[in-house]
Amino acid sequence: MEARQVKEKFWFFLCGLAMVVIGLALGVLVGFIAFKGGRVLSLEFLFSFPRHGMSEGGDLSGHCRNALPCPGEYPGVPPSWGFLGGIPCGVCPRSPCGPGNPQCHPLSCRGAFGGFRAFWAFRCSSSSLALVCPLFPARSPLALCRFPW
Amino acid sequence: MLFFVALSSVAFILGIIAVLFVEGLPALSHVSLSEFFLGRRWYPVSSPPRFGLLPLLLGSLFVTLGGLAFAVPLGFLAAVFLAEICPRGLREFLKPLIEILAGIPSVVYGFFGVVFLAPFLREIFTLPTGLTAFTASMLLGLMAIPVVVSVMEDALTAVPRDYREAALALGATRWETIRAVVVPAASSGIGAAIILGAGRIIGETMTVLMVAGGAALIPRSFFQPVRTMTATIAAEMAETPVGSLHYRVLFLVAVVLFAITLLFDLVVNLFSRREFWRR
Numbered sequence: 001m002e003a004r005q006v007k008e009k010f011w012f013f014l015c016g017l018a019m020v021v022i023g024l025a026l027g028v029l030v031g032f033i034a035f036k037g038g039r040v041l042s043l044e045f046l047f048s049f050p051r052h053g054m055s056e057g058g059d060l061s062g063h064c065r066n067a068l069p070c071p072g073e074y075p076g077v078p079p080s081w082g083f084l085g086g087i088p089c090g091v092c093p094r095s096p097c098g099p100g101n102p103q104c105h106p107l108s109c110r111g112a113f114g115g116f117r118a119f120w121a122f123r124c125s126s127s128s129l130a131l132v133c134p135l136f137p138a139r140s141p142l143a144l145c146r147f148p149w
Numbered sequence: 150m151l152f153f154v155a156l157s158s159v160a161f162i163l164g165i166i167a168v169l170f171v172e173g174l175p176a177l178s179h180v181s182l183s184e185f186f187l188g189r190r191w192y193p194v195s196s197p198p199r200f201g202l203l204p205l206l207l208g209s210l211f212v213t214l215g216g217l218a219f220a221v222p223l224g225f226l227a228a229v230f231l232a233e234i235c236p237r238g239l240r241e242f243l244k245p246l247i248e249i250l251a252g253i254p255s256v257v258y259g260f261f262g263v264v265f266l267a268p269f270l271r272e273i274f275t276l277p278t279g280l281t282a283f284t285a286s287m288l289l290g291l292m293a294i295p296v297v298v299s300v301m302e303d304a305l306t307a308v309p310r311d312y313r314e315a316a317l318a319l320g321a322t323r324w325e326t327i328r329a330v331v332v333p334a335a336s337s338g339i340g341a342a343i344i345l346g347a348g349r350i351i352g353e354t355m356t357v358l359m360v361a362g363g364a365a366l367i368p369r370s371f372f373q374p375v376r377t378m379t380a381t382i383a384a385e386m387a388e389t390p391v392g393s394l395h396y397r398v399l400f401l402v403a404v405v406l407f408a409i410t411l412l413f414d415l416v417v418n419l420f421s422r423r424e425f426w427r428r
Contacts, residue, residue: 012230023246
């Protein structure tokens with residue numbers, strides 16, 4: 001086979017691969033939506049909705065009531081930044097840093113969120129600090145309850 | 150009747166532009182242009198407030214370039230596949246499939262990013278958070294793909310058949326024909342597709358609000374959280390008193406965003422006028 005034909009096959013393969021990648025991305029996206037949304041269709045979930053929705057620390061006002069300490073790697077850290085509506089409050093941090101780690105310490109938010117304590121942040125750099133401060137000003141109750149990502 | 154309907158749409162657009170300028174420009178009596186465009190701090194409710202647009206501008210630039218880095222190569226190769234390689238029957242099936250991506254609401258992309266992609270990337274790259282410019286870029290790139298593929302494919306299929314036949318008759322392989330004849334002939338459409346994709350990405354709000362991390366800091370890496378201009382307007386407009394300086398500065402940010410998208414549209418028009426390039 002000539003070199004130019006090999007080159008042609010390579011490029012055609014690459015074009016096909018691009019379509020496969022787009023198809024896969026679409027498949028994962030639609031699969032994710034179907035999988036997550038499909039849970040609602042199960043009778044068990046429907047009948048147990050109040051338990052899923054409210055009793056794990058959150059209430060419909062958006063506040064997290066659960067202030068239990070985290071076990072294991074993060075003792076003493078209150079898991080108070082969960083959220084309501086099926087996702088439980090009381091999720092402990094998954095950062096590799098912790099209050100026991102001398103390199104990391106809790107810090108306060110600055111600027112727009114001055115005085116707001118980033119109590120679940122255990123990173124030292126200012127850039128990481130900003131990411132864990134609430135997006136909304138402190139008067140929003142949601143600012144206290146954030147997802148663990 | 151039709152004339153008045155057409156006129157009303159123009160009137161709506163002019164009205165929106167007028168509101169942007171009327172609400173936004175008074176902010177310049179309190180914030181200088183240099184402070185606004187070159188300021189490195191966006192602290193709108195600190196005392197005194199700081200309204201430096203640079204972190205937001207760079208945040209928008211980061212996610213736009215990142216999104217294009219995903220969308221353009223994938224979109225170009227997919228468009229070439231659809232227009233030149235793929236059998237007709239398969240194309241009829243694949244093109245609507247890609248267009249499904251355009252029909253998915255942006256909040257669903259954001260939800261997917263927050264719940265699935267961000268934790269996944271955080272684990273893979275061992276980051277402190279998965280909500281970064283990189284995550285936003287991936288999702289925005291995916292969102293821009295239908296626009297890029299569709300416009301590029303139209304541009305490629307619009308190239309006259311005679312061009313291909315002439316190249317093949319001269320002994321070129323199919324790929325050589327595509328590379329040396331079809332793509333250059335469709336270059337204005339390809340350029341327009343890239344700019345339209347960029348416009349789609351820079352104007353996107355909900356997805357970046359959810360997955361870009363929301364840090365109004367000057368980004369130094371794609372793996373840091375960023376905040377874009379659109380996300381800032383969406384996040385802060387509801388929290389600011391009407392008529393305050395913060396409120397007016399948010400309108401000024403909208404004016405900047407409008408100017409950027411207008412520029413993109415002008416460039417697309419320029420690309421579309423092939424005579425411009427032939428001169």
